[in-house]
Amino acid sequence: MAIVTILATVIFTWALLEYSPESPANYIFAQISPSALAGQRAEQIYASLEQYLQTLKPHGNPIIEALSYLWNFLHGNMGVSIIYEEPVTKLIANALPWTLFIVVTSVVISFIIGVRIGEKMGYKRGTKTDSILTMTFITIRSIPVYILGTIFLFFLGYILGIFPTGGAYSVNVTPGFNLPFVISVLRHAVLPITTLTLINLAGWALHMRANTIYTLGEDYVNFAETRGVMDKIIESKYVGRNSMLPLYTSLIITLGFSFGGSIFVEEIFSYPGVGLLLYNSVMNNDYPVEMGILVIIVFAVVIGMLLADLTYSLLDPRVKVGE
Template sequence: MNKAWLIRRVAMAFLTIIITIIISWVLIEYSPNSPANALLTNLRVTEASNPKFAQIYASELQFYNDLVPHGNPVIEAFNYIWQVLHGNLGLDVISEEPVTTIIATSLPWTIFIVSTSLLISFFLGIRVGQKMGYKRGSKVDSSLTTFFTLLRSIPLYISGALFLFILGFELHWFPTGGAYSASITPGLSLPFIVSVLYHAILPISTLTLANLAGWALHMRANTIYTLGEDYVSFAEIRGVRDKLIETKYVGRNALLPLYTSLIISIGFSFGGSVFVEEIFSYPGVGNLLYYAITNNDYTLEMGIFIIIITAVVVGVLLADLTYSLIDPRVRNE
């Protein structure tokens, strides 16, 4: 691998993270509905009618101004980036706890359900999609294509709400919220692990179904395209075994375009699924982001955005660096 290209690519990734964080910070900090403006509006509305609540808003506004001093926007932006580079995401506006501590408690739950569902849907989807591509035009292919197309058109929050209502509230087969039973002490014990898996079944199933259709249809299209390549026809003429053609000649090359999508999806998984975690009351980053947005919690919002931005950019960088390992043509170039 070219060392100059590697240095340039890493530098571009770092610069992308910095610029994206600055843009996000400016959009939140200087928007009409910024935390300071919201607190100031609440203060003005309640100041005359309810002095007690006005005092609370005034103290929150003072805390916010102490937390994020206003001055030259350029200096503020660079100061914020400097703090971020040192691992300091600030204090939560509402709880006054470190943002890194709050995110650290929710991130493992999000990584667990989103990554698990993503890997299950990916490997199952590429296998089913490859079989659909081989049987293109058949009744099985037509039926599965119609099914996955309809499945892909169903919004995530609709399927999650149906799972919760039918399997949770009506049949009582699965819990309706939380990450584990409140009666179980967290730790590396069998009851705790079983409880965690039991509570994660519905969120993982919802995310798996939502992702499965996309992977299967994409793999089907890639398989059909790859089957028309000359090297596949030449391998069939040579008498290469069908199983070898399916795995080495077709499967591997049809999978290549999906590799980058998978790595990027893993990066986005750090942001969790807001709808699924909110529906199932799952204590992940997605639920935390929903809480931060609805409560105008500026520092917590930015902390989660930084985690998502960094994960996605690093994922794309890893995809670029490792793509040559699965595609020799890139390595030769």
Template sequence: MNYKWLIRRLASAILAIFVTIVISWALLEFSPYSPANYIMQFISPQDFAQKPALYASLIQYLNTLRPHGNPIINAVNYISNVLHGNLGVSIISDVPVTQLIASALPWTLFIVVTSLLISFFLGIRIGQKLGYIRGSKADSATTVSLSILRSIPVYIYAVLLVYILGFTFHVLPTGGAYSINVTPGLNLPFIISVLYHALLPIVTLTLVNLVGWILQMRANTIYVLGEDFVNFAEISGIKKDIIEKKYIGKNAILPLYTSLIIAIGFSFSGSVFVEQTFSYPGVGLLLINAITSNDYPTEMGVFIIIIAAVVIGNLIADLTYSFLDPRAKVGED
């Protein structure tokens, strides 16, 4: 491995995370919306006459979260706290942001990773079969249908599934992570309830991701089928199933490996709409609640998680790709 390339790659990943954090912080720092406006909605009608004074006191309290008038100093302080693992305290719930993210992250990882793995392995099998029947009527009809399905936003899938399977046929629960009548912990009723409530979010994300994997694998399979080594293997009399698995499947799936790793990071942003629709207590729902209440520290904490997931996923894909494909030497220009 070229260690100079590795150092440059790590440095670029750290720089990318740093720059996006600074940009995100600046957008929130200079936002015209105040958390005080959200908090004031819950003031009782009896205190309406005191609202101007209450609003002023809220503003004064919230300003203590930014002790310096200079935004540059505030930015330096914030980034320094982030580097020390301190993401601040939620303005609305008065709970440390790291604690909120730690409780929400496992739920998001569960549905994101599960749906990605299911859609990936299903997609490569279906896509490979479509590649073999390229040009046929079945292939054309399937490809057009998949292209149309790919253009449908994820929240449309979520709304349709929750309406049909949840409200119409009452087959699956419409929200939450588990039933309120089970005790959380390592017990069978709780595990079954968690799986039962996660079905709709997982199915939604699987459907969205599946279409993309099928189309990509189909295109890769068609490309590999035209390679000389495949024609040579067929002429040599090698069995069809061996050619399909070792010659075509392996080479067609290699380009998808990088996409799979990076997709894990991007799926965090896609889970926002799914978790909001199903009231699933993951990072996406945490972000939506933070945005609606102008909870700046929580927003920034979730942004950092999403940014880091995408950049780290890209870095892992670059570093490990050569293990799958020896022809790709890490660090070589």
């Protein structure tokens, strides 16, 4: 099913973008100087541009072309970017490490902290601390990520000048495994990671709180309390572990979507990841890059869900495959 899903999605995505009425013509026109569009020269440019755009459109049997794209995709060939004029695989390969660095880091940190806080909130449900934290996390969760990122960028970047306002590292450092470069990369990643961590942490905490409250009503928890099992053991082994199981699949799916980056965060902080690459491609209708990134996201999510299905029974022995 995973293989069929990936192949079907690749073909479907190709058809949607390849036969879209949009084209990169606007970007190409913008690169032409106004003086070049005067007189007879304009007619030549328009004719050349029209001929070039025709080469970008699909020709012939769409089934053959879809299978051709699928064949090239399986061999690592996703075409050439219209805007950047470079292979799509090269563009994604250059941007993907930066995206995985900030997104995966924020997801892991927020998951570990959020699960722990949510467990405490659920176990202490109804208390003043639980009410305050619940309102706080609901408020944070309600703030759009681009608003939160803009606030951090404005105050911590422009006003206070504590952190850089864009890029992945400073231009005056030499890229490589050296201390100045590592420090520069970490400083540039603080604001994007913090923004994504706060948003994700609120979601994990609220979800874990709800699971914990539900688990506290189970019979095995009541039986453990009746037997006089220590509260600490009930909280960690009986409630915590079972409440976290439903979050496992969500974590895997979130990590899969991380391959697509965070478009708003990367665009706000000018972070050179896949999200910013996708944003620029969409704005300029660079459909080879769009298709490449969307296919990578689908591939990562489907494989992640497959791994979640295969490993869930290892985490919860009660889950068995029936005949």
